[in-house]
Amino acid sequence: MSARAVYGIVAREFVRFLRQRGRVLASIGRPFVWLVFAGAGFAAVFAGRNQIDYRVYMAPGLLGMVVMFGSLLAALSTVTDREAGVLRMVLVAPIRRSTIAFGKTLGATLLGTAQALVVAGLLLPVVHLRPTLAGALLGLVAVVLSGLAMGALGLVLAASIRSIENFAGVMNFVIFPMLFLSGALYPVRHLGLVLRAVAYANPLAYGVDLLKHALLGAWAEAGYGGELPVPLDCGALVLFAIVGLALAASLLGREGGVTRTALRGRS
Amino acid sequence: MTAAAIDARGLGKDFGAIRALDQLDLEVREGEFFGLLGPNGAGKTTTVHLFATLLAPSRGTARVAGYDVVREGLSVRRSIGLVFQDTTLDRDLTITENLRFAARLWSLPERVARPRIDVLLRQFELLERRDDPVRTLSGGMRRAVDIARGILHQPRILFLDEPTAGLDPRARRSLWERIRALRAGSGLTVLLTTHYVEEAEPCDRVAVLDRGRLAALGTPAELKQAAGVRSLEEVFLAHTGHPLAETDGG
Numbered sequence: 001m002s003a004r005a006v007y008g009i010v011a012r013e014f015v016r017f018l019r020q021r022g023r024v025l026a027s028i029g030r031p032f033v034w035l036v037f038a039g040a041g042f043a044a045v046f047a048g049r050n051q052i053d054y055r056v057y058m059a060p061g062l063l064g065m066v067v068m069f070g071s072l073l074a075a076l077s078t079v080t081d082r083e084a085g086v087l088r089m090v091l092v093a094p095i096r097r098s099t100i101a102f103g104k105t106l107g108a109t110l111l112g113t114a115q116a117l118v119v120a121g122l123l124l125p126v127v128h129l130r131p132t133l134a135g136a137l138l139g140l141v142a143v144v145l146s147g148l149a150m151g152a153l154g155l156v157l158a159a160s161i162r163s164i165e166n167f168a169g170v171m172n173f174v175i176f177p178m179l180f181l182s183g184a185l186y187p188v189r190h191l192g193l194v195l196r197a198v199a200y201a202n203p204l205a206y207g208v209d210l211l212k213h214a215l216l217g218a219w220a221e222a223g224y225g226g227e228l229p230v231p232l233d234c235g236a237l238v239l240f241a242i243v244g245l246a247l248a249a250s251l252l253g254r255e256g257g258v259t260r261t262a263l264r265g266r267s
Numbered sequence: 268m269t270a271a272a273i274d275a276r277g278l279g280k281d282f283g284a285i286r287a288l289d290q291l292d293l294e295v296r297e298g299e300f301f302g303l304l305g306p307n308g309a310g311k312t313t314t315v316h317l318f319a320t321l322l323a324p325s326r327g328t329a330r331v332a333g334y335d336v337v338r339e340g341l342s343v344r345r346s347i348g349l350v351f352q353d354t355t356l357d358r359d360l361t362i363t364e365n366l367r368f369a370a371r372l373w374s375l376p377e378r379v380a381r382p383r384i385d386v387l388l389r390q391f392e393l394l395e396r397r398d399d400p401v402r403t404l405s406g407g408m409r410r411a412v413d414i415a416r417g418i419l420h421q422p423r424i425l426f427l428d429e430p431t432a433g434l435d436p437r438a439r440r441s442l443w444e445r446i447r448a449l450r451a452g453s454g455l456t457v458l459l460t461t462h463y464v465e466e467a468e469p470c471d472r473v474a475v476l477d478r479g480r481l482a483a484l485g486t487p488a489e490l491k492q493a494a495g496v497r498s499l500e501e502v503f504l505a506h507t508g509h510p511l512a513e514t515d516g517g
Contacts, residue, residue, distance in 0.1 A: 002374045004371050004374045004375075004376075005371055005372050005373075005374055007371060008367075008368050008370075008371025008372050009371075009372075011368075011371070012357070012360070012364075012368050015360065015364065016357075016359060016360070019359060084355075084357065084358060085351065085353050085354060085355040085356075086355055086356070086357050088321075088351055088355045089351075089355035089356075089369065089372070089416070090372060091321060092319055092321060092344060092347075092349050093344065093369075093372035093373055094341050094342075094344040094345035094373065094374075095341075095372060095374075096341070
């Protein structure tokens, strides 16, 4: 594994992200839009019935959402890289496919983590949530592991999809079900058996659960904290990341990624 | 015995039912300026991608810089530079950022990469534009950056896949100047693919490729003499039965 190559791939992701002002603003503004529009509405519906302000309940889920968008969409850059030809420059470099997959995933993870940290710094004071030190550290672990799993998943999608249009479609079918079945907006345990089973196939569900452990410890007694054991959450996220990375590496190395399109363009 | 820069034996590649390259036997010598001439779809790019380990051969073997393209892909990629038909630069990054990105991919330490990038930028007359995003550059300048990127790690063999495609005549001339200067200053082996006959003229040797098969091989003078004609264009016609231009895009 070439550390310098990984660093190069990660550094490029950051430079590109920071240069796209719209993307930066969207990633920071999006959770507040949800907080205001969804949060205020649901808080009014549920007012009085619950022991927790819905906006507080939403906070871990919104951070999970920031990581999901941040890391999953960072993998989008692999599709643009393919379309713009940059991916070929990377593929002809003397590095292994697994190094490319790792660099891309790490870049996505760090981007997602950085966005989540910025949003956490703004969001938590707004909803009057003050995590304990242990809670904050567990939250950081949750964000990093979720970023890894999301980045790897995004890379698998990006590596198996050829064009941007296709990618946008798939993202719509992936992002929203993933968000709703993550426990970000309502507890997973209230879902029916089938949907609950689907939720547990969703990496974001483990990330959000871990974030609830980290931030909603005070409401655990009332049933609003994490539902699964912390080690299970961590283990599941690590497993998603490893399987995703392995799959992405083999998909990136799949031949025809370079020449087949050239051949098609000709006929 | 000095190893050939490139040694292909019975090399072939199929895409499903399409036989992109049949059975290529080819030896490119160290330091040679070698041309692969043929119309679009003749198998030139496929051949280059096989040599660059971007494709796995369907049959046959090839050694590039002494390394087997199937078993020693990393060593092959370390020894070669490849300038693709279309630019591979990141349009949103500046020239310097693109070159620095490439330097890291090739694991060049910063202290080696920095002066080397400076030299290349000066050599390719890009110093003034070094901090401009690539998307603001002309086609000729982008091509120059592509080539600078391709030789940044000082490869032994440089592949140029249709390097002048889409360039205006002036940019073409300056590109050939650069390639000539580059070869003069080093023992660099250059393999060029082109469907322009005039671009194959300055090559030491030319292989004529048609529909995935090697139709002729020799120096431009030999090829013309053997076919009893005066131009490489006619050589192509004599060997394949159809003119180069008409099969364009086929």
